[in-house]
Amino acid sequence: MEFEAVIGLEVHAQLSTKTKMFCSCSTKFGNPPNTQICPVCTGLPGVLPVINKKAVEYALKLALALNCKINLKSIMARKTYFYPDLPKNYQISQYEIPIAEGGAVEIEINGNRKKIGLVRIHMEEDAGKLIHDEKKPYSYVDFNRAGVPLLEIVSAPEISSPEEAVVYLKTLRRILRYLEICDGNMEEGSLRCDANVSVKPKGSDKFGTKVELKNMNSFKHIERALSYEIKRQIGLLMEGKEIIQETRLYDETTQTTHPMRGKEEAHDYCYFPDPDLIEIQINEEILEKLKTELPELPQEKKERFLKTYLLTPYEVDILIEEKNLADFFEKTVEIYPNPKSISNFMLTEVLRYLNRDGKDISETNLKPEILAQLLDLVEKGIISITIAKQIFPEVYEKGIEPRKIVEEKGLIQESSEDKLRFICEEVLAENPKEVEKYRAGKKGIIGFFVGQVLKKTQGKANPKIVNKILTELLEK
Numbered sequence: 001m002e003f004e005a006v007i008g009l010e011v012h013a014q015l016s017t018k019t020k021m022f023c024s025c026s027t028k029f030g031n032p033p034n035t036q037i038c039p040v041c042t043g044l045p046g047v048l049p050v051i052n053k054k055a056v057e058y059a060l061k062l063a064l065a066l067n068c069k070i071n072l073k074s075i076m077a078r079k080t081y082f083y084p085d086l087p088k089n090y091q092i093s094q095y096e097i098p099i100a101e102g103g104a105v106e107i108e109i110n111g112n113r114k115k116i117g118l119v120r121i122h123m124e125e126d127a128g129k130l131i132h133d134e135k136k137p138y139s140y141v142d143f144n145r146a147g148v149p150l151l152e153i154v155s156a157p158e159i160s161s162p163e164e165a166v167v168y169l170k171t172l173r174r175i176l177r178y179l180e181i182c183d184g185n186m187e188e189g190s191l192r193c194d195a196n197v198s199v200k201p202k203g204s205d206k207f208g209t210k211v212e213l214k215n216m217n218s219f220k221h222i223e224r225a226l227s228y229e230i231k232r233q234i235g236l237l238m239e240g241k242e243i244i245q246e247t248r249l250y251d252e253t254t255q256t257t258h259p260m261r262g263k264e265e266a267h268d269y270c271y272f273p274d275p276d277l278i279e280i281q282i283n284e285e286i287l288e289k290l291k292t293e294l295p296e297l298p299q300e301k302k303e304r305f306l307k308t309y310l311l312t313p314y315e316v317d318i319l320i321e322e323k324n325l326a327d328f329f330e331k332t333v334e335i336y337p338n339p340k341s342i343s344n345f346m347l348t349e350v351l352r353y354l355n356r357d358g359k360d361i362s363e364t365n366l367k368p369e370i371l372a373q374l375l376d377l378v379e380k381g382i383i384s385i386t387i388a389k390q391i392f393p394e395v396y397e398k399g400i401e402p403r404k405i406v407e408e409k410g411l412i413q414e415s416s417e418d419k420l421r422f423i424c425e426e427v428l429a430e431n432p433k434e435v436e437k438y439r440a441g442k443k444g445i446i447g448f449f450v451g452q453v454l455k456k457t458q459g460k461a462n463p464k465i466v467n468k469i470l471t472e473l474l475e476k
Helices: 053-065 162-178 219-238 284-293 298-309 313-319 323-335 339-357 368-379 385-398 402-409 417-430 432-439 443-456 463-475
Strands: 003-014 077-080 090-093 104-109 112-125 129-132 139-142 149-155 191-201 211-214 246-251 256-262
Touching: 003 162, 003 219, 053 112, 053 149, 053 162, 053 284, 090 112, 104 162, 112 162, 162 191, 162 219, 162 298, 191 219, 211 219, 211 256, 219 246, 219 256, 298 313, 298 323, 298 339, 313 323, 313 339, 323 339, 323 368, 339 368, 339 385, 368 385, 368 402, 385 402, 417 432, 417 443, 417 463, 432 443, 432 463, 443 463
Parallel strands: 211 246
Antiparallel strands: 003 149, 003 191, 077 090, 104 112, 112 149, 129 139, 191 211, 246 256
C-alpha cells in the first residue's frame, strides 16, 4: 500500500516592535535575564494590559499581503495552561475571532507553483524561556521574552512533503522580512514552527491521526524531523499498529522524534475573552492607509526582475532573497546599466564577504556607486577583473573608491600589444610541451598560457589582448 503525507504548519513570528504586546518593556534580544520585565508582563495582581497598536498594524500588513479576510472586530482571549515560563499561568491569545482568516501563501517548487491555504492568523504574547543546567539538576527561567508580540500563522493541511514545508517556510519568512515586521532569525527564536503531520493511504479522503512536532529551529531540522516522522508513522501502519495523537520533540543529535506529552484539544485550554482588554476594532481607513505602505512583495519583484533585467531565475532568486540586496542591485543598475555584470559580481564576490561576516549589505561600507565605479573600470579596460577581485576586500571593508586604490597602487591594466607580445612569447618558450599539446588539438590549454601571462604581470595584463596575441602566436 502506498501512503502520502498530510502536513499543516503553525508558524510563530515574533514581531519587530520596540515594546512588548501589553506593556512598555523592551523587546531587545540578548540583554541579561529578567532585566526587561514589569508587573504587567509578569502578571502581578491588579495590573491592566494595554494592547500594542504597532503590533496590530503589523498583523494587518501580513493579512493584507496574504489576501486574508480581515475581521474588523476581533477579541483577545485567555488561554489557560501551567508552565514555569508562563508567569501569569495563562497566555493572552486569540481564539473565536482572530484578526484574520483565510488567505494563502503561494510557493514555487521544481518550477511549479502551488497555493498553500491559511486557516487563520492570530495575535498573542510569547512565553519566557527556560534554561536547563547540564551540570546540575536545575532549570532557570528568563522572563525577558514573556509578553513579546507574536503572530501565529496556521496553514491548512495542504503541504504534502517535507520539501514543500521548507519552501513554504522560506517563502513566508521572506514575506515577513520584506514587510519588515519580523527579522525571521530562527537561531534567536524570532521565527519558530510546529508541525502537524499525518499519513493516509494514497488517494484517500480520510485523514490519519495527526502528531504535533516541536523543537525545530532550522529549515534543515524541520525537513529531517518531518521525513523521520512520516517514515515512523508509515512503519506503524504497515505493522498494523495504532498511531497515538501526541506532541513529539525532535532530537537533532539522533535525528529522531520522541514523545513529549499527550496532544491537548482546544477545550483543554479553557479559552474565554480576556476581561481586561476591549475588542479590537479596525476601520477601512486604517486598512487603506496600510495598503499604501505595503512594499513590492518577493514574487512580484521576481517577475519584474526577470522581465526587466533578463537574468536567469537562479540569479533572481538569490538577488531578491533579501530586500536590501535587491534594492542595492537596482540602485547599482541605475548608475551602471549592466545588470548581468552587476549580478555576476554580486553573486560571487559580494555574497562571499556578506556570508563570511554574517551581515546584511546595509550593514557594510559598500555602496552602489562604489560597486558601479569598480565594474566601470573593468569595462573600460583600466583594470582587469582579476585586479577588481584583488582590491574588492579593501573596497568592501573600508568603502574606499576603487579608482583611488588603483592609482595609488599602480594597478592600471597593461594593454600595450608590444609589451604583452614579448611576455606571451616568453611564456610559450618556457612551456614547449604545452605548446605541442595545443597544436595537437588541445585548444583549451590556452587558458593555462593566459594564466601564466597574468602571473608575470601581477594580474595587470588585459586578458582579451593576451588571448588574441597567444592565438596568433600558437596558430603560426
